[in-house]
Amino acid sequence: MTETLHSEFIAQAVKNPDATAVYSDAGVLTYGELNERSRELAERLLADGAGPGVPVGICVERTPDLLVAVLAALRTGSCYLPLDPNYPADRLAFMVQDSGTRLLLTTPASRASCPPGPTVVVLGGTTATEPGAEPVAVVPEDTAYVIYTSGSTGTPKGVAVRHAGAVAMLAEMDRVLEGCDLSGVSAASSVCFDLSVMEVFNALCRGGAVVLVESAVHLTESRYADRITHLSVVPSVMNGLLDAGALPPNVRSIVFGGEALRRKLADRAYRETGATRVFNAYGPTEGTVFCSFGLVPENGTDEPTIGPPTTTDLVYVLDDGLRPLPAGESGELYLGGVGLAHGYVNRPGTTAERFVPDPFRDGERMYRTGDVVRFTEDGELRFLGRSDHQVKLRGYRIELEEVEARLTGCPEVREAAAAVRGNRLVGYVVPAGEGAPQDGPRLDPALQGAITGRLAAEVPDYLVPATLVFLPALPLGPGGKLDRDALPEPPAAGTDGPRSAAGTPTEVALAEIWGELLDLDPSGIDVQSAFYDLGGDSLLLIRLARLMTRRFDRRVRVPDLFSFRDIASLARWLDDDSGATPEVVESARQRAGARRAALRGRGAGR
Known part of the structure; x- marks a missing residue:
């Protein structure tokens, strides 16, 4: 059998059909069950037109059906296109149209989220077929999946990743993670984030179990949290989990990625969890998940590096003339080797701009990452920053220009800029018409709600500023260009305008x-203001749920806090001894999709 992203899973299923493959609150599947269900679905997809070179959209909620769908698409020779049902309809429609997807897998629960156009196959209606050999031969150069990343022009780009790169990535993980307990691998990242490939297939291709959760924020909500032995997580998310004491109890190894890792956090991970090994990984989607991966030594004193280059990738640190730089000198990072993606879907110009000829290997290409690094004397890479305006937030790669383009596309906005402040994406807006402030920065909850409401319907939540x-005008430098360093810190929320003060004992306690969590004066908090409007985020929600559970002697879960967005509604819920859901909450739940723009952090969860 040709070695592909999914071939080792099939071998594991044949060898150990009764072993558990997936733990999920929505159901548990053995290897044999997952193998058979994905095989049956693959047969159905072939009859509907799937095959080599044909993208298959996967619009499925985070249940075992998600893995059934992904494996079925791969078994037909197709590449899969992940479509998160929580993404805005316009974003999903663009991804489907841009990629040429004509066949889409979904479930009854996610059917309404599917964009129009493709032929839709709903899971649950497969017909049993006789077991047989794999119906389609897949070669290493075939595309395994297409993942869309943020684009600097305001338009996302689809990255086409080869089976060969994915297989090499898994082989490199075998080498780096040798000796780690992979019996329970957490899968908390959105399927639209390439960390999910490492989480899912690192388990399924090596005989371990995937512990599927909604996101890292929901880790402790899973009834199978105690089965997690290996965790991949974004540093900012890990800080929140540690602050809340919300780490699964049996984690023995941790992989950080998606953001800069600091020594203080690595030390906390060793000290406050049962992990005996902590790793730091780096890599863009264009290089198949990661291109450097290294152990962070315990009791070290230096800031962690992003590890040495993998043995399967070619890593160059070059100057502006594409000349190699010695250790200690900073330059731009370029990638080559088996992990290099095909390029961008339907973007020949952008592909040619970023995937350039490799001057050291005739006929080969290398990818210019835009990241500035230097080699240490020990041969490891130290990340220094970006050469453009791309940022990482909760593991997601964000082009600030895309956020700015989306903001200026709103009728309420004349000019816009974006920046990251702490763990928040902040938008700076000069309002259109007469709405611009005359002096200094200000907040305007009503205007913000109108603008972010538009964005939430157009882009994923991680691209919506919290x-x-x-501003009266954007700060400009001497050359007339935006001076990003002069963008001000956001003013404190809730300091102006009329407020609804806490009245009942429960409201006062909340x-x-x-x-305490938001570092605000409790007497100045408006009970009608949403948690995220006051500076909260998905990481603080974990701590909020814990504090409320202890204070009110009633179990409060993170999903409850997605439904009750302000103190007033939370207090009514807590005061309702029957536990019944008040009508106001039903209304809040209907708005939850848009409101999660600032509440849900995946990045681990992507």
């Missing part, structure tokens, strides 16, 4: 908790 700061 805070909008309204205001005290919110004040």
